[in-house]
Amino acid sequence: MKPELADAVGKLLAAEPGESSSNELAERATRACEQLARHFSRLVGNNGIRTLFDRCLIKAGAQFPWLAQAKSVPGGASDDAWSALRTALEHQDPDTAREAFVHLLVTFIGLLERLIGEGLVERLLHEVWPAVFLTQERETT
Amino acid sequence: MTKRVEIKKLLTGVPGLDAVLGGGIPELSFNLIAGGPGCGKTTLAHQIMFATATVERPALYITIVGEPPLKMLRYQQQYSFFDTSKVPTCIQFLHLGGELLEHGLAAVLESIVKEVEATDPKLVFVDSFRSLVRKSAEPGQMDLQGFVQQLSLHLTGWEATTFLIGEYAEREADCNPVFTIADGILWLSQVTSRNSIVRKLQVVKLRGQGGKPGLHPMKISDAGVRVFPRLPDLERSAVVSPAPHRRQQTGIAGLDDMLGGGIPSQYAMLIVGPSGSGKTILATQFIREGILQGERGVIAVFDKRSDEYLTTVPGTDELGQLVADGMLKLVCLRSLDLSVDEALEELAGAVRELGATRVVIDSLMGFELALAPSFRDDFRESLCRMVGVLVDLGVTVLMTAELVESYGESRLFPHGISFLTDGIILQRYVELKGELRRVLAVAKLRGFDHDKMLRLYDIGPDGIVMGEPLGEHAGILIGGPGWISRDDHEA
Numbered sequence: 001m002k003p004e005l006a007d008a009v010g011k012l013l014a015a016e017p018g019e020s021s022s023n024e025l026a027e028r029a030t031r032a033c034e035q036l037a038r039h040f041s042r043l044v045g046n047n048g049i050r051t052l053f054d055r056c057l058i059k060a061g062a063q064f065p066w067l068a069q070a071k072s073v074p075g076g077a078s079d080d081a082w083s084a085l086r087t088a089l090e091h092q093d094p095d096t097a098r099e100a101f102v103h104l105l106v107t108f109i110g111l112l113e114r115l116i117g118e119g120l121v122e123r124l125l126h127e128v129w130p131a132v133f134l135t136q137e138r139e140t141t
Numbered sequence: 142m143t144k145r146v147e148i149k150k151l152l153t154g155v156p157g158l159d160a161v162l163g164g165g166i167p168e169l170s171f172n173l174i175a176g177g178p179g180c181g182k183t184t185l186a187h188q189i190m191f192a193t194a195t196v197e198r199p200a201l202y203i204t205i206v207g208e209p210p211l212k213m214l215r216y217q218q219q220y221s222f223f224d225t226s227k228v229p230t231c232i233q234f235l236h237l238g239g240e241l242l243e244h245g246l247a248a249v250l251e252s253i254v255k256e257v258e259a260t261d262p263k264l265v266f267v268d269s270f271r272s273l274v275r276k277s278a279e280p281g282q283m284d285l286q287g288f289v290q291q292l293s294l295h296l297t298g299w300e301a302t303t304f305l306i307g308e309y310a311e312r313e314a315d316c317n318p319v320f321t322i323a324d325g326i327l328w329l330s331q332v333t334s335r336n337s338i339v340r341k342l343q344v345v346k347l348r349g350q351g352g353k354p355g356l357h358p359m360k361i362s363d364a365g366v367r368v369f370p371r372l373p374d375l376e377r378s379a380v381v382s383p384a385p386h387r388r389q390q391t392g393i394a395g396l397d398d399m400l401g402g403g404i405p406s407q408y409a410m411l412i413v414g415p416s417g418s419g420k421t422i423l424a425t426q427f428i429r430e431g432i433l434q435g436e437r438g439v440i441a442v443f444d445k446r447s448d449e450y451l452t453t454v455p456g457t458d459e460l461g462q463l464v465a466d467g468m469l470k471l472v473c474l475r476s477l478d479l480s481v482d483e484a485l486e487e488l489a490g491a492v493r494e495l496g497a498t499r500v501v502i503d504s505l506m507g508f509e510l511a512l513a514p515s516f517r518d519d520f521r522e523s524l525c526r527m528v529g530v531l532v533d534l535g536v537t538v539l540m541t542a543e544l545v546e547s548y549g550e551s552r553l554f555p556h557g558i559s560f561l562t563d564g565i566i567l568q569r570y571v572e573l574k575g576e577l578r579r580v581l582a583v584a585k586l587r588g589f590d591h592d593k594m595l596r597l598y599d600i601g602p603d604g605i606v607m608g609e610p611l612g613e614h615a616g617i618l619i620g621g622p623g624w625i626s627r628d629d630h631e632a
Contacts, residue, residue: 042236048209048210119225
């Protein structure tokens, strides 16, 4: 896992380790997923996003087996798409939930990078979270 | 006074395509990029989009059902035109596959309208439009004609230039409403002949401006699509051609005299001879002499690499130096799926680059063999077109051709090309006093008087050296000359 990417994802959860309850952390994680999905579903559609996320839940489940329970139900209501993930995070202590979510999102970004390239993903992430994900051009200027 | 609307043209950025389109894609037009699977529709659309999209002219690329967007982006990034920095500031992607599958055509139209109103794109691409056509056939779906009309009206109203991308068979063109409503149709195809595949592009329709008719060869490389217009635009300015029919010396003393002072400029000359007779040597001497006189030259080689080619002629080092000094350019065209149009594009490009006035095509047999089989059928017609374009550019063209000899009969290879030329220099082997000798004659020089004698020549370290005329002999062209009796001679 790239440490700088893990740091950036960690920033999405705002509070420092130990400062947040599992419920608050799950809320922020779900909101981050919704933001990400809103932008990336333009590119791959809602089903595409869910398919990629499910794949990452299974991959991340190797380290955090309880994450695999958050996999989407085929044909499930899209409004409720992230409720399983929220529930799974709420049931963990805050540090474990944070670590698992960072691992999940880094896995997701890694999968996207493998599919469409680091450059494009970097620019798209910058569009979603401009303050957190800087593009190469901005970093060098 | 009537003020007509001015239709601006959008430069596509695809090499050769703007020339075929008559200057570019008309702004605000509603276009279709159609053809069979794998013929380069999506690549062409992406190339146009990346070349034309700017912050002021943003593009929206809508994918429906067809190639999944992730895969499309993955593969399209392999082309050098794919500029990641344009995403998403100048180029936005939008996937509407779910809308089509779950809610049908009306929902797709609504989503496109909503997105266009929200983002105000000036370029809209819909890929693949074919999936909409299929969906429209299902019961209860919106009528396809109505869909296309509303889409066209809306996107034109929002001042967008639109491209629909779709797989179609040629027979569909008569009955599909998309073809009727589209302002422009670019048809891409792949022609298979033996083991070779040739891509072609045709402008089937283009409202408001004249494109170049015909099937234009195209290629897809790492740089993307490149189109080779059948009749390229001539840019004479780069070439300073000698005055028409001014004589251009060959540098071979004796041969220039036979020609009446040299080869008339802007003539297409053929050097015909059997293997080993010195055709390439004569051609390179012509080029070298031109450079000595301040001209520039281009040699098209088909069956050798440039370094290999240079070793086959006298003065290898000197020619190599001329190449290094930018006075001579060797254009090596060795591909076996070459089109005449591609060769012409390369040659015309080299002529313009150097301001060349002398071009050698060595040899026509090599050229014909380098062509894709489907182009060989039209070789004479294509060669005629190519020579015409080169001569119009202001250059004198020297072509070499193989003479297949069985004494008593001689055949030109490729056959039937002599009529394309303004002049022919014929080289032959003859047996003279038990020795194999080379003879040469000027067989044709359109519009000018020339020496009709057959003359001996040798090939020395510096090239061709002309010898004596064979005025005392007869039967030379059947390979076995005999002395003419004094009486015959006097008669």
